[in-house]
Amino acid sequence: MQVLVGGLTVGAVYALVALGMSLIFSISGVINLAQGGFVVLAALLAVALQGHLGLPLAADLALVIAIMVVLLAAVERVVVRPAVHRGNNERVLLVTVGLLQATGGLLLVAWGNLPYTMRPFNGTQSLHVAGASVPTQTLWVLGALVLAVLGLWWLLNRTDIGLTLRATAAKPDAARLMGVDVDRMRLISFSVSGFMAALAGVTIIPLTFAGYDTTTPYAVNGFIAAVLGGLGRLWGAVAGGLILGLLNALFGRFLSGTLAQVVAIGILILVLLVRPTGLFGASESRR
Amino acid sequence: MTEPLLRADGLSRSFGGVQALSEVSFAVLPGQIRAIIGPNGAGKTTLLDVLTGFTPADAGQAYLDGQPILGLPPHRLPGMGLMRTFQTARLIPTLTVRENVMLGGHHLTRSRFLAHGLGLPVARREERALRARADEILRFLELERLAESPAAALPAGLQRLAEVGRALAAGPRLLLLDEPAAGLNDSETLELASVLKAVRGKGVTVVLIEHNVNLVMSVSDAVLVLSAGMVIADALPEQVQRDPVVQAAYLGDR
Amino acid sequence: MAVPRWANFLVIAGVFYLVVLGLDVLMGQTGQVSLGQTTFMALGAYGGGLLSLKVGWPTAAAAVAALAASIVLAVALGKTLLRLRGYYLALATLGLAVITQGLATSLVDVTGGPSGLVGIPNLTIGPLTFADDTSNYYLVAVLCIAACWFSRNLTRSQTGRALAAIAADQTAAAMLGVDPAAYKTRAFVLSAAYASVAGSVYAYYFRFFSPDMVGVVVAFSLVVMLGLGGSRSLIGPLLGVLLLQLIPQGGQRIAIFEPLIAGIILIVVMTYLPTGLWGGIRQLPWALRRAMTSR
Numbered sequence: 001m002q003v004l005v006g007g008l009t010v011g012a013v014y015a016l017v018a019l020g021m022s023l024i025f026s027i028s029g030v031i032n033l034a035q036g037g038f039v040v041l042a043a044l045l046a047v048a049l050q051g052h053l054g055l056p057l058a059a060d061l062a063l064v065i066a067i068m069v070v071l072l073a074a075v076e077r078v079v080v081r082p083a084v085h086r087g088n089n090e091r092v093l094l095v096t097v098g099l100l101q102a103t104g105g106l107l108l109v110a111w112g113n114l115p116y117t118m119r120p121f122n123g124t125q126s127l128h129v130a131g132a133s134v135p136t137q138t139l140w141v142l143g144a145l146v147l148a149v150l151g152l153w154w155l156l157n158r159t160d161i162g163l164t165l166r167a168t169a170a171k172p173d174a175a176r177l178m179g180v181d182v183d184r185m186r187l188i189s190f191s192v193s194g195f196m197a198a199l200a201g202v203t204i205i206p207l208t209f210a211g212y213d214t215t216t217p218y219a220v221n222g223f224i225a226a227v228l229g230g231l232g233r234l235w236g237a238v239a240g241g242l243i244l245g246l247l248n249a250l251f252g253r254f255l256s257g258t259l260a261q262v263v264a265i266g267i268l269i270l271v272l273l274v275r276p277t278g279l280f281g282a283s284e285s286r287r
Numbered sequence: 288m289t290e291p292l293l294r295a296d297g298l299s300r301s302f303g304g305v306q307a308l309s310e311v312s313f314a315v316l317p318g319q320i321r322a323i324i325g326p327n328g329a330g331k332t333t334l335l336d337v338l339t340g341f342t343p344a345d346a347g348q349a350y351l352d353g354q355p356i357l358g359l360p361p362h363r364l365p366g367m368g369l370m371r372t373f374q375t376a377r378l379i380p381t382l383t384v385r386e387n388v389m390l391g392g393h394h395l396t397r398s399r400f401l402a403h404g405l406g407l408p409v410a411r412r413e414e415r416a417l418r419a420r421a422d423e424i425l426r427f428l429e430l431e432r433l434a435e436s437p438a439a440a441l442p443a444g445l446q447r448l449a450e451v452g453r454a455l456a457a458g459p460r461l462l463l464l465d466e467p468a469a470g471l472n473d474s475e476t477l478e479l480a481s482v483l484k485a486v487r488g489k490g491v492t493v494v495l496i497e498h499n500v501n502l503v504m505s506v507s508d509a510v511l512v513l514s515a516g517m518v519i520a521d522a523l524p525e526q527v528q529r530d531p532v533v534q535a536a537y538l539g540d541r
Numbered sequence: 542m543a544v545p546r547w548a549n550f551l552v553i554a555g556v557f558y559l560v561v562l563g564l565d566v567l568m569g570q571t572g573q574v575s576l577g578q579t580t581f582m583a584l585g586a587y588g589g590g591l592l593s594l595k596v597g598w599p600t601a602a603a604a605v606a607a608l609a610a611s612i613v614l615a616v617a618l619g620k621t622l623l624r625l626r627g628y629y630l631a632l633a634t635l636g637l638a639v640i641t642q643g644l645a646t647s648l649v650d651v652t653g654g655p656s657g658l659v660g661i662p663n664l665t666i667g668p669l670t671f672a673d674d675t676s677n678y679y680l681v682a683v684l685c686i687a688a689c690w691f692s693r694n695l696t697r698s699q700t701g702r703a704l705a706a707i708a709a710d711q712t713a714a715a716m717l718g719v720d721p722a723a724y725k726t727r728a729f730v731l732s733a734a735y736a737s738v739a740g741s742v743y744a745y746y747f748r749f750f751s752p753d754m755v756g757v758v759v760a761f762s763l764v765v766m767l768g769l770g771g772s773r774s775l776i777g778p779l780l781g782v783l784l785l786q787l788i789p790q791g792g793q794r795i796a797i798f799e800p801l802i803a804g805i806i807l808i809v810v811m812t813y814l815p816t817g818l819w820g821g822i823r824q825l826p827w828a829l830r831r832a833m834t835s836r
Contacts, residue, residue, distance in 0.1 A: 031628060082812050083808075086812055086813070086815065087811065087812065087815045088815075091768075091811050091812070091815050092811075094765065094807065094811045095807070095811045097761060097764075097765060097807065098765075098803075098804045098807030099804065099808060100804070101800055101801075101803055101804030102800070102803075102805050102807075102808065103804070104800050104801075104804070105798070105799070105800030105802065105803065106801055108800055109797055109798060109801055112797075212800070216758060220635065220639065223632065223635070224635070227628060227629060227632045255647075258642075258643040258646045258647045259643060259644075261639065261643055262640045262643035262644055262647070265636045265640055266636070268636060269633050269637075272629055273622070273624070273633075339716065360715070360720070361712075361715040362714075362716075362718050362719055362720040364716070364718075365716075365717060365718035371716050373716075377710050379702075379705055379706050379709045379713070381705050381708075381709060381773075382702060382705055382706075386702055389699065389702060390699070390702045390703065390706055390717055390719075391717055393718040394718035398698075398699065399727070400695065400731060403695055403698035403699065403700040404691040404692070404694050404698075404700075404731075405691070405694065406694045417699060453717070457717070457718065
């Protein structure tokens with residue numbers, strides 16, 4: 001049970017990364033490999049704002065979320081949009097690799113090479129559920145995922161913008177012909193992913209250490225989860241992330257940490273071979 | 288009675304509830320130019336896809352010179368003498384026109400990675416032969432001026448012609464052309480017609496799927512008409528043109 | 542040829558150039574995205590290292606054995622993984638990279654774990670021992686030249702054209718008699734062979750090998766080097782390797798800015814020079830002429 005909780009927690013972070021990536025992919029065909037890096041950025045921002053400005057927790061979180069939403073919009077406008085207009089998917093992918101690298105580089109310059117963490121939101125008590133000791137922070141992480149999923153559902157199904165987003169995702173060429181500003185849709189999807197990265201970062205940081213060199217695992221695992229769930233399938237992304245987290249945790253019980261990841265990923269590759277478009281992906285290929 | 292070069296026997300294929308092909312049977316005699324026409328959605332491209340192994344058939348069989356060919360992977364067909372072109376010219380854009388045509392002769396070569404990488408004499412000999420053959424074909428099609436041009440730089444009509452040249456480089460006995468006249472203007476179509484006749488003159492049997500009625504009338508020896516996946520006529524061009532059933536099928540398409 | 546002080550840098554650059562040349566056959570020419578080169582570098586390095594260190598084989602024989610193992614593994618992996626396309630193939634090969642780093646780290650008894658395999662002997666071929674910078678430099682230079690020669694022959698041959706066809710249009714390639722699965726697998730095997738040899742040389746030169754040297758970050762940087770420099774050429778990969786290796790040489794003062802600079806360079810080059818640095822340089826005369834005539 002303990003293991004399950006740990007797995008779900010990490011899985012929730014992967015799910016948030018995968019959700020962001022799948023959302024962006026479904027709207028624009030861009031795979032944003034830098035998403036994992038933004039999670040760490042959000043985490044470190046939260047630490048810094050709390051430490052340097054002495055902000056109370058709520059203000060800190062709100063500010064980080066606001067910064068990330070604006071930042072991702074700026075990233076889309078300045079970095080991604082020129083690349084998309086000039087190049088093909090492979091080029092854009094490499095641009096996001098550069099973005100991930102640059103984000104890590106920025107973290108190094110601004111925060112140095114030491115890892116950081118934060119105090120848990122409700123202190124260090126734990127709840128006892130079904131024989132497992134659950135740190136309260138875990139509930140915040142899971143809550144963040146739930147919030148992100150609900151918020152995304154509300155955005156996509158209950159707002160006009162959401163309708164346009166879904167139309168663009170379903171038939172991008174038709175949407176363009178009908179006058180939809182695909183660039184703007186992409187920008188919105190990036191901002192929403194920024195929101196999710198912020199949620200992931202600020203809720204997970206009290207449970208772990210983050211630094212400039214911790215971006216890769218989040219990026220890699222988020223990507224794996226997104227593809228596993230079927231690129232562009234939002235529920236698949238969530239499922240993919242949670243499954244990956246659980247697999248890692250389950251195998252971590254019996255094997256060393258790294259070996260556990262090896263086995264988990266080996267299983268996922270086997271899955272891909274059997275179902276080449278992911279667990280929940282479409283049977284014909286998109287893009 | 289000559290043996291048919293290509294014989295299709297009761298080919299059927301359905302996709303998700305739509306019967307794309309329904310008991311299609313026909314024969315192509317060696318040395319013929321055979322046209323397959325029909326309104327949109329009649330199943331013409333599906334027929335080509337089934338014959339060339341891109342789509343499996345639900346029922347039926349096809350024979351190339353008596354050999355069953357259904358179910359073979361597409362890359363085995365050039366070796367058996369069958370070449371196909373596609374609706375949009377699929378020249379490799381990163382290669383020149385000559386390189387594209389040389390590519391067509393692929394099944395005639397034996398050398399692979401190691402021989403080519405090491406520059407072995409057998410590989411170099413094959414390369415010279417491929418190049419000579421490609422140049423000969425380009426001359427035959429009057430494209431030799433464009434041999435060094437990147438394939439992507441050619442206008443659509445010439446790309447189509449080059450694609451036929453590439454198919455010819457394989458030395459096929461049977462050439463399946465999918466709408467070769469699509470997008471061509473009148474003079475380009477006339478040139479295509481004379482090329483097709485010249486190709487037949489060299490002993491290659493041609494099957495073409497076409498919408499362009501003039502082209503079909505002027506070059507074909509026999510016409511097969513498909514509509515909604517079924518054969519509704521199989522006769523000489525003039526007879527098909529006058530056939531009321533055929534006219535009705537096309538009228539419904541307008 | 543080169544100033545001995547730079548020889549160390551050039552040996553490492555040469556090793557990576559060899560790997561990236563192999564990757565170019567698979568990615569640049571055949572269009573298959575692969576993050577799996579580190580798997581074969583690891584096989585070549587750990588295989589060669591372990592066979593010569595723990596089992597006592599002569600180094601050259603060990604390297605050849607590791608190469609054979611790499612080829613066998615590449616055939617098996619190629620047949621299974623290359624059925625995937627695009628992002629899914631990238632993901633599967635990324636999985637390979639993660640598994641490679643994971644296994645190298647956790648199989649401590651075999652690989653020495655995170656602290657690495659120590660005491661690997663220098664490469665000996667007959668009477669020659671490649672112990673110092675200069676001799677390794679010449680060794681790597683010879684290997685690179687041989688690899689370039691092979692790759693160039695390949696590109697200009699019917700095989701090269703077949704690979705280009707697969708990269709551009711797999712369906713058309715099949716219709717021309719090119720068996721896409723067979724060719725993709727062979728390209729994969731070739732790239733694995735280059736990577737394995739490079740890995741062996743790498744390990745013998747440093748007399749040491751650790752999981753970091755074949756980590757996921759390295760796997761990504763190989764693809765970056767290829768994209769940055771330009772694919773389907775011989776100079777492009779060289780430029781990419783040199784650039785990426787040069788950045789960390791900038792010195793202590795700017796060390797802290799290196800990842801950031803590297804990331805920005807990648808973003809800028811990929812956006813504005815889609816054919817890589819070498820492609821961009823080659824197109825310079827045209828670009829200049831266009832810029833001047835459009836006034």
